Amino acid sequence: MSTMSSLSSLSSAPHETDELRELHDELRAVASELLGKTGSDGAADWHLIARAGWLGLEAPEAFDGADATFAEVAVILGEMGRTAARGPYPAVAVLAVGALNLLAPEAGRDRLFRDTVAGSVVPVVVLGGEPGAETPFRLTPAEDGLRLHGTAAFVPDAPEADRLLVPAVDPDGMIAVVDVDPHAPGLTVTPQPVVDATRSFGRVAAEGVAVLPDAAWRFHGDCRDAVRRLRDRAAVAVACDSLGLSEAMLGATVAYAGVREQFGRKIGSFQAVKHACADMLVQVTVARKLVAAAVRSQAQDAADAAVAASMAKSYTCAAAVDIAGKAMQLHGGMGYTWESGIHVHLKRATLNRALFGSPAAHRKRLAERYASQAPDVSGV
Amino acid sequence: MTALLGPGAVSGDLDGFRAHVAEWCRTHIPPDWRREQTGVDDEEFVRFQKAWLRELRDAGFAVPHWPTKWGGGMSVARQIVLYQELARHDAPRLVLSFVSLHHAASTLLAAGTDAQRERHLPAILDGEIWCQGFSEPEAGSDLAALKTTARREGDAYIVNGQKLWASGAMHADWCLLLARTDPSAPKRRGISYFLMDMRSPGVDVRPIRQATGESHFCEIFLDDVSVPAANLVGPENAGWRVAQETLGTERGLTMLELAERLGNGGFRWLVGQCARPGPDGTRPLDDPLVLDRLAALETELTGLRALCTDFVSDDGPGPADASIVKLYYSELLQRLTDFATEVAGLTAHTELRKPLSSGWESGAWVLDFIGSWEWTIPGGTSEIQRSIIGERGLGLPREPTGG
Numbered sequence: 130m131s132t133m134s135s136l137s138s139l140s141s142a143p144h145e146t147d148e149l150r151e152l153h154d155e156l157r158a159v160a161s162e163l164l165g166k167t168g169s170d171g172a173a174d175w176h177l178i179a180r181a182g183w184l185g186l187e188a189p190e191a192f193d194g195a196d197a198t199f200a201e202v203a204v205i206l207g208e209m210g211r212t213a214a215r216g217p218y219p220a221v222a223v224l225a226v227g228a229l230n231l232l233a234p235e236a237g238r239d240r241l242f243r244d245t246v247a248g249s250v251v252p253v254v255v256l257g258g259e260p261g262a263e264t265p266f267r268l269t270p271a272e273d274g275l276r277l278h279g280t281a282a283f284v285p286d287a288p289e290a291d292r293l294l295v296p297a298v299d300p301d302g303m304i305a306v307v308d309v310d311p312h313a314p315g316l317t318v319t320p321q322p323v324v325d326a327t328r329s330f331g332r333v334a335a336e337g338v339a340v341l342p343d344a345a346w347r348f349h350g351d352c353r354d355a356v357r358r359l360r361d362r363a364a365v366a367v368a369c370d371s372l373g374l375s376e377a378m379l380g381a382t383v384a385y386a387g388v389r390e391q392f393g394r395k396i397g398s399f400q401a402v403k404h405a406c407a408d409m410l411v412q413v414t415v416a417r418k419l420v421a422a423a424v425r426s427q428a429q430d431a432a433d434a435a436v437a438a439s440m441a442k443s444y445t446c447a448a449a450v451d452i453a454g455k456a457m458q459l460h461g462g463m464g465y466t467w468e469s470g471i472h473v474h475l476k477r478a479t480l481n482r483a484l485f486g487s488p489a490a491h492r493k494r495l496a497e498r499y500a501s502q503a504p505d506v507s508g509v
Numbered sequence: 510m511t512a513l514l515g516p517g518a519v520s521g522d523l524d525g526f527r528a529h530v531a532e533w534c535r536t537h538i539p540p541d542w543r544r545e546q547t548g549v550d551d552e553e554f555v556r557f558q559k560a561w562l563r564e565l566r567d568a569g570f571a572v573p574h575w576p577t578k579w580g581g582g583m584s585v586a587r588q589i590v591l592y593q594e595l596a597r598h599d600a601p602r603l604v605l606s607f608v609s610l611h612h613a614a615s616t617l618l619a620a621g622t623d624a625q626r627e628r629h630l631p632a633i634l635d636g637e638i639w640c641q642g643f644s645e646p647e648a649g650s651d652l653a654a655l656k657t658t659a660r661r662e663g664d665a666y667i668v669n670g671q672k673l674w675a676s677g678a679m680h681a682d683w684c685l686l687l688a689r690t691d692p693s694a695p696k697r698r699g700i701s702y703f704l705m706d707m708r709s710p711g712v713d714v715r716p717i718r719q720a721t722g723e724s725h726f727c728e729i730f731l732d733d734v735s736v737p738a739a740n741l742v743g744p745e746n747a748g749w750r751v752a753q754e755t756l757g758t759e760r761g762l763t764m765l766e767l768a769e770r771l772g773n774g775g776f777r778w779l780v781g782q783c784a785r786p787g788p789d790g791t792r793p794l795d796d797p798l799v800l801d802r803l804a805a806l807e808t809e810l811t812g813l814r815a816l817c818t819d820f821v822s823d824d825g826p827g828p829a830d831a832s833i834v835k836l837y838y839s840e841l842l843q844r845l846t847d848f849a850t851e852v853a854g855l856t857a858h859t860e861l862r863k864p865l866s867s868g869w870e871s872g873a874w875v876l877d878f879i880g881s882w883e884w885t886i887p888g889g890t891s892e893i894q895r896s897i898i899g900e901r902g903l904g905l906p907r908e909p910t911g912g
Binding site for chain 1: 570595781783784785786792794797800801803804807808809811812813815816819829833836837853892894895897898899900902903904905906907908
């Protein structure tokens with residue numbers, strides 16, 4: 130118990146005001162209870178999630194939202210990682226709400242925003258989890274409107290979607306977001322089962338899907354920038370998940386090392402075990418700082434948001450695999466059993482590492498900033 | 510104080526303060542100091558350090574972390590800006606007075622008497638140099654096993670023993686000394702904390718040559734040294750507690766400067782190093798593996814800087830936070846200087862001397878790398894830090910103690 134309380138006390142960043150800290154603690158406690166009931170075996174009831182207000186955290190009040198920020202969504206995401214929760218919450222709260230906020234007001238978009246917050250519809254943005262072009266979808270002109278073509282793989286929660294929001298390049302070369310029914314003729318969503326059983330992905334293929342002119346919505350700012358920002362949000366969201374699951378794995382390992390005895394001693398008293406746990410705490414602590422900075426710059430739409438996102442994603446998602454791996458190792462034979470559940474977190478951590486940009490891909494993006502560096506001769 | 514810039518003396522935002530520091534750096538940092546201070550003798554090193562301390566003091570930049578009353582009181586946000594700008598403009602570091610400005614001051618502020626503070630804090634700002642007499646030949650990681658004794662005789666304690674790894678002791682005026690006052694008590698409860706005048710009869714200092722070839726670590730031999738009882742810090746036999754309480758907090762404060770130095774100085778130089786064409790004409794920056802390592806290091810440095818900032822800003826840091834900061838900095842410094850040495854190739858091995866007064870990342874990468882063990886070993890080895898993190902930070906069971 131003392132371990133868990135000291136761990137959670139470390140997770141509140143000093144940048145938060147007391148009021149905000151209290152709000153986040155409360156949100157965390159509610160999330161922990163709601164998600165903890167279901168665990169990783171099934172998804173929490175969507176209407177409960179809607180009623181808790183989680184879907185509308187970032188939505189404007191006009192659409193019954195809370196007008197809060199990504200920082201509050203991040204608290205829920207961390208708890209989802211901790212409990213290895215299932216369900217399309219990240220897809221909806223991070224990408225769909227994120228996209229709706231970036232789209233210009235329009236009757237159809239406004240209606241969907243309100244329905245999303247109410248939980249009566251589950252919209253999914255068709256952004257593939259693998260790196261690629263800004264969007265693989267194209268809109269072509271037709272006699273009675275437009276036609277949508279293209280394919281995206283590894284779209285999070287596409288099989289659960291009852292609406293698809295597809296970023297697509299229109300005949301003018303601008304990116305619009307097309308509102309499509311997953312059951313529309315010409316559109317197929319094929320589930321892509323993965324080793325991590327807590328996740329759902331689909332391959333979305335559009336072959337000349339008819340699009341009514343009022344179903345292609347515009348971003349209110351630069352459309353390419355908007356898509357980049359959505360990808361950064363997705364990357365930071367995955368980092369939040371990996372941080373939460375790392376904290377859970379460290380907590381479980383410390384608890385186990387404090388009760389399991391071998392050679393007549395608690396195994397946590399052996400330096401080999403203790404020092405491994407210490408390294409896990411150091412990694413978790415550094416990851417918390419990087420994730421907090423990335424969440425903050427998302428919430429404030431800061432100039433360095435992309436840099437902070439790449440740092441948080443690359444460090445945290447790589448560290449989470451180390452930490453979950455060490456957790457399995459330190460739990461010994463028990464850790465390797467299906468029953469222990471450590472494998473659930475390890476698989477999730479491994480998947481997170483590859484989702485929305487590998488650590489290497491994000492570091493490559495960071496390193497683009499060094500190219501202009503002149504040889505420094507003042508140094509030596 | 511002749512400070513032009515005490516706390517709040519310059520109103521306005523951080524940007525204004527940054528511009529002020531930058532302008533000060535442009536007009537006060539001795540040009541070409543690196544070249545001039547490379548290979549100089551001890552006398553010149555001490556002269557340069559004392560002159561630089563006076564410059565910083567007069568600007569109000571020497572002890573921003575001290576309380577306002579003693580000439581500090583700068584907000585953490587401003588301290589970060591100050592350290593960033595000093596690093597960015599490649600200012601010399603206060604190496605000689607590091608123990609004075611940090612360890613001695615924090616001990617006096619936390620546990621000293623008013624008379625001790627009045628006597629030493631202004632003197633430190635005037636250049637009084639301190640060293641630390643903690644470790645001994647038989648008391649390294651197990652510091653509480655120290656054997657140096659202090660026997661009460663009238664108004665004084667008579668000290669006998671041997672201290673080791675006292676950085677800068679050959680230049681020191683005063684020493685923070687731990688000595689055993691009750692040999693019969695359990696080892697942590699029989700230790701007292703003293704302020705010892707290094708000019709006292711019976712003090713003999715001998716430099717030890719270290720792995721880098723420099724000799725700033727010393728042995729101190731203590732032969733019937735008389736330390737006035739008024740120089741006791743805290744109660745008799747409470748020295749262990751005083752040392753624990755003052756050093757943990759202190760560790761974080763010193764790290765703020767070092768982290769900004771590594772982030773703004775060290776990393777920038779490393780990227781500059783990677784932009785230099787090698788003998789075959791290609792630049793390390795053209796190698797994707799190099800770029801990947803650089804981005805990983807920059808990410809870790811960003812984490813380190815946030816760690817240090819939050820540690821200093823937080824009202825209630827966790828019980829192992831100081832150890833996390835020390836461990837992470839030490840090993841990151843080692844990784845960075847190791848990588849820089851590798852990237853810089855054989856040419857780096859021709860840098861035979863470090864510029865004195867420079868940081869732990871001086872750009873003489875091979876010596877910087879060798880010197881990085883001066884962080885992973887002293888002040889509690891990385892192994893000791895991991896045990897502290899495991900036990901105090903995570904509540905894991907203690908190792909059974911022998912004997």
